[in-house]
Amino acid sequence: MRKIAESTVRRLSLYLRFLEDFERQGTETVSSEALATRGGTTSAQVRKDLSFFGSFGKRGFGYSVPELAGRLRDILGLERTYRIVVVGAGNIGAALAHFRGFEQHGFHVVSLYDCDPKKIGQKRNSIPIRDQRRLEADLAKELVDMAIVVTPAGAAQEIVDRLVKAGVKALLNFAPIQLRVPDDVIVKNVSLVLELEALSYGLRNR
Amino acid sequence: MRKIAESTVRRLSLYLRFLEDFERQGTETVSSEALATRGGTTSAQVRKDLSFFGSFGKRGFGYSVPELAGRLRDILGLERTYRIVVVGAGNIGAALAHFRGFEQHGFHVVSLYDCDPKKIGQKRNSIPIRDQRRLEADLAKELVDMAIVVTPAGAAQEIVDRLVKAGVKALLNFAPIQLRVPDDVIVKNVSLVLELEALSYGLRNR
Structure with a gap:
């Protein structure tokens, strides 16, 4: 399969969101125009x-909703589920533990990690907060597919080095730093301050 | 000023993060090589x-940290502060209310909005949760620069229409839909499920 652009992958996810709505409503077929309208793009x-x-x-008949949804799930690797650990059990980490969208889409948060002794042993939405020092020992016993890093910026690279060494190949990083990882590890970044600064840049330079 | 690419704006924000670290450490000058290393790019x-x-x-002397930081803040519109409302006081909304990074960078969350009578009147990190029905009345009295939308997908477009009508020109959207807004309104999207699906796509198609 050719390497496709990240922007295309994002639109495929958006199309799938719409197809899931159509599936819930029992709609059998959908036109490229309808997908385009919902995806903010052209047919x-x-x-x-x-x-x-x-x-x-088929030209003139549109796409079969279940067929297209199934194919997109296959392309996006969503025919299976994923086990995820969240490192950092602060407010954002706890919110991620409660976030229903993950579970609905097959992303199972299996544990949180923190270094605060007061938090270790507690739960968030039934998900245990474990001792960050036990990360390697736990990952050696229990396979994990992805990790979400919500530690302070200063701690993120060290945590990521440990996760990578323990075999984690996919990371979602909330810390506002550019992580260094080997070529075979995939990183996506979410930085809320960067998003707001993109807005302030937009307001300032209209 | 020329329109610059979104990817450039993001790197400017990352450079500014590093310069802030250098400022705290009292470092006076920085080379493009050092910024490049920290930003995951080339000098x-x-x-x-x-x-x-x-x-x-100056060639051979590097950049003055305070001068470059000041210039980046100016470019990014960060010489002023911004007033923000968060619509949706669920787990993510509450986490945003507690998120220290916003306040540190001049983004002040002034209120949360929700439609749940049990939540209205409560506070999150001293920030009041107000009645979503009073959005227009409140915004008419108190100027707001940005809104963060963390409602369910089905409610997001209606809320955004109301925010835009009330004069909000910059939106950060967490709902997994492509919002329709007038040309003079800036929208940035954060979708955590989309980020995880970009990771699952990456794992599936390596």
């Missing part, structure tokens, strides 16, 4: 995005 | 990014 873009992955739909 | 890219905004630094 030509929808057809181009989907053409990367072979032929879908 | 040529750093020089190119900064060249958009005029001449900085």
